[in-house]
Amino acid sequence: MHWTPEHAQSLNQWPEQHLDVSSTTPSPAHKLELPPGGRQRCHYAWAHDDISALTASNLLKRYAEKYSGVLDSPYERPALGGYGDAAFLNGAKGDPEPWPGPEPPYPLASLHEGLPGTKSGSGGGSGGLGGSPVLGGNLPEPLYAGNACGGPSAAPEYGAGYGGGYLAPGYCAQTGTALPPPPPAALLQPPPPPGYGPSGPLYNYPAGGYAAQPGYGALPPPPAPPPAPYLTSGLAAPTPLPAPAPPRPAPTSYSFQAAEAGVSLKRKAADEGAEGRYRKYVYEPAKAPAADGASYPATDNGECRGNGFRPKPPGAAEEASGKYGGGVPLKVLGSPVYGPQLEPFEKFPERAPAPAPRGGFAVPSGEPPKGVDPGALELVTSKMLDCGPPVQWADVAGQGALKAALEEELVWPLLRPPAYPGSPRPPRTVLLFGPRGAGKALLGRCLATQLGATLLRLRGATLAAPGAAEGAHLLQAAFAAARCRPPSVLLISELDALLPARDDGVAAAGALQAPLMACLDGGCGAGADGVLVVGTTSRPAALDEATRRRFALRFYVALPDGPARGQILQRALAQQGCALNERELAALVQGTQGFSGGELGQLCQQAAAGAGLPGLQRPLSYKDLEAALAKVGPRASPKDLDSYVEWDKMYGSGH
Numbered sequence: 001m002h003w004t005p006e007h008a009q010s011l012n013q014w015p016e017q018h019l020d021v022s023s024t025t026p027s028p029a030h031k032l033e034l035p036p037g038g039r040q041r042c043h044y045a046w047a048h049d050d051i052s053a054l055t056a057s058n059l060l061k062r063y064a065e066k067y068s069g070v071l072d073s074p075y076e077r078p079a080l081g082g083y084g085d086a087a088f089l090n091g092a093k094g095d096p097e098p099w100p101g102p103e104p105p106y107p108l109a110s111l112h113e114g115l116p117g118t119k120s121g122s123g124g125g126s127g128g129l130g131g132s133p134v135l136g137g138n139l140p141e142p143l144y145a146g147n148a149c150g151g152p153s154a155a156p157e158y159g160a161g162y163g164g165g166y167l168a169p170g171y172c173a174q175t176g177t178a179l180p181p182p183p184p185a186a187l188l189q190p191p192p193p194p195g196y197g198p199s200g201p202l203y204n205y206p207a208g209g210y211a212a213q214p215g216y217g218a219l220p221p222p223p224a225p226p227p228a229p230y231l232t233s234g235l236a237a238p239t240p241l242p243a244p245a246p247p248r249p250a251p252t253s254y255s256f257q258a259a260e261a262g263v264s265l266k267r268k269a270a271d272e273g274a275e276g277r278y279r280k281y282v283y284e285p286a287k288a289p290a291a292d293g294a295s296y297p298a299t300d301n302g303e304c305r306g307n308g309f310r311p312k313p314p315g316a317a318e319e320a321s322g323k324y325g326g327g328v329p330l331k332v333l334g335s336p337v338y339g340p341q342l343e344p345f346e347k348f349p350e351r352a353p354a355p356a357p358r359g360g361f362a363v364p365s366g367e368p369p370k371g372v373d374p375g376a377l378e379l380v381t382s383k384m385l386d387c388g389p390p391v392q393w394a395d396v397a398g399q400g401a402l403k404a405a406l407e408e409e410l411v412w413p414l415l416r417p418p419a420y421p422g423s424p425r426p427p428r429t430v431l432l433f434g435p436r437g438a439g440k441a442l443l444g445r446c447l448a449t450q451l452g453a454t455l456l457r458l459r460g461a462t463l464a465a466p467g468a469a470e471g472a473h474l475l476q477a478a479f480a481a482a483r484c485r486p487p488s489v490l491l492i493s494e495l496d497a498l499l500p501a502r503d504d505g506v507a508a509a510g511a512l513q514a515p516l517m518a519c520l521d522g523g524c525g526a527g528a529d530g531v532l533v534v535g536t537t538s539r540p541a542a543l544d545e546a547t548r549r550r551f552a553l554r555f556y557v558a559l560p561d562g563p564a565r566g567q568i569l570q571r572a573l574a575q576q577g578c579a580l581n582e583r584e585l586a587a588l589v590q591g592t593q594g595f596s597g598g599e600l601g602q603l604c605q606q607a608a609a610g611a612g613l614p615g616l617q618r619p620l621s622y623k624d625l626e627a628a629l630a631k632v633g634p635r636a637s638p639k640d641l642d643s644y645v646e647w648d649k650m651y652g653s654g655h
């Protein structure tokens with residue numbers, strides 16, 4: 001605000017022309033000027049008949065301050081209504097809302113009534129109560145003590161921004177005595193923190209400056225101004241601005257900044273992947289033996305799923321091959337956000353505290369579940385427990401949108417406790433459908449990894465093979481075993497094999513549908529907390545409505561696209577010691593359109609077999625793969641693919 005004596009002059013005259021400030025009686029002109037109902041509409045305190053000189057002077061100060069700001073403003077002048085006129089209302093300081101009714105909510109009692117020492121020339125004016133930097137000491141007439149203790153308080157009228165910030169709320173003006181001088185500036189401001197001098201620069205830098213921080217290079221000098229051909233010869237080219245000051249070095253005490261910079265760099269790198277919106281699911285190239293459940297190394301000494309990889313040892317570096325794929329290990333970056341404290345496995349409430357003994361389920365009660373055949377339970381425990389290596393999101397090539405949908409709609413809700421009692425339960429059943437070898441089981445295993453869950457794998461055909469009664473026992477035992485070891489994922493492949501509607505001539509195992517329904521309905525695992533049932537099928541049309549409805553989520557697992565095929569091929573070929581050049585790989589990707597992930601694996605195996613591997617002391621070549629292409633082809637026809645898309649449109653959850 002820029003105050004000039006001219007402003008003071010004009011503003012000092014203004015109220016006298018419109019309001020008799022020295023009198024408690026409004027001038028007739030003032031009364032006449034007010035339109036009928038104007039008081040009610042405006043509700044200004046100064047429109048009241050009884051107005052004290054103090055109030056008038058305070059109003060003068062306030063208006064002077066406000067309107068001087070308006071006058072001085074270089075910007076477009078706002079409407080006066082936009083200012084906080086409510087601050088002038090009687091007892092309604094700072095209320096930005098207009099009064100709701102025609103009458104003010106507080107009676108407009110005369111300020112004189114509560115002022116025992118009115119007009120006593122106390123001098124309690126601007127310096128003490130108002131402290132206006134604008135008018136302090138400039139008022140021509142003596143100021144009155146605006147507020148006596150106990151009277152109708154006018155003190156609230158003084159906003160903190162009105163220079164009274166240092167006054168205690170209970171401050172009373174001392175009548176008849178000069179107000180104490182304002183406190184020293186040191187009291188008005190909190191003491192500066194150690195190391196920050198009051199008049200020094202904002203930050204204390206060491207005299208010698210900081211050593212160069214890695215990653216904080218000096219900005220390049222600004223480019224020279226372009227030649228100014230548009231200027232006439234008489235005009236001088238504009239003077240270039242001075243070079244910006246060199247960037248401040250990061251204070252060493254904020255050491256996490258470097259880590260955060262690293263994280264953001266890493267995130268950026270991940271975001272620059274090729275998977276569009278879901279770029280964080282970058283495919284991780286080969287890091288482990290074949291991820292197929294059937295080809296787990298027999299010498300896998302790791303703990304079983306749900307035990308081995310859930311509790312990461314403290315201090316262990318985060319896997320660089322996590323779902324964000326590759327990059328610097330998170331532990332190295334020291335990111336507080338992605339630290340191990342956010343390990344999702346800790347959030348699963350149903351998790352048993354003690355790890356299960358390897359190779360078997362730990363039944364919390366120490367007893368086998370009632371009503372379950374102990375033999376079947378033993379069989380399930382020994383045969384169906386999957387102890388393969390964990391599968392991260394990055395291990396699944398492509399399928400970015402599907403992976404994101406699974407994570408958002410399944411993994412996160414399961415890992416997070418319900419927000420409030422009675423909130424809807426997260427889904428406990430999911431159906432993955434799509435062509436054979438598209439990666440449905442792989443995704444099921446990945447879900448188990450993400451949930452830190454024990455994985456039980458059942459095959460519909462295996463369940464149905466020994467007969468209905470035996471199959472029902474196995475099914476119930478599998479659900480019971482899953483319940484006993486929460487969190488657990490029950491992966492039932494070839495779900496359609498359990499259902500009666502078979503159109504391929506195979507004898508229907510319809511008798512297993514009823515036990516399956518019972519288990520899915522909650523009598524077994526689906527209703528129990530800590531159990532997720534993942535059903536997969538390549539024949540979704542075989543599912544009747546009752547079965548379909550029991551899967552809360554239904555996702556289409558499509559064939560891998562070109563980039564995903566390239567990744568799967570590279571990974572599979574790397575395991576065979578084969579490295580194609582870029583052109584050969586592109587040609588192979590082109591030639592394998594319509595192949596599923598499983599078929600791509602078969603192609604590589606066929607190439608190796610055709611070349612006489614293993615035993616042959618040469619790596620696989622492109623020619624071997626070309627030869628294998630003549631023998632291995634895609635199984636899913638375009639018609640099949642169309643039917644998946646149609647079924648997905650009708651019954652799928654979409655992603």
Ligand SMILES: Nc1ncnc2c1ncn2[C@@H]1O[C@H](COP(=O)(O)OP(=O)(O)OP(=O)(O)O)[C@@H](O)[C@H]1O
Pocket residue numbers: 291292293395396397398399435436437438439440441442443493494536537538560564568596597598599601
């Ligand atoms: N997107 C993928 N990324 C990496 N590997 C894949 C992918 N899709 C399939 N595979 C590989 O293909 C093989 C078959 O996958 P999977 O068993 O998951 O297919 P499926 O859809 O369950 O087939 P089925 O319908 O016959 O049960 C596995 O070795 C798997 O690792």
Ligand SMILES: [Mg+2]
Pocket residue numbers: 437440441442493536
């Ligand atoms: Mg499968």
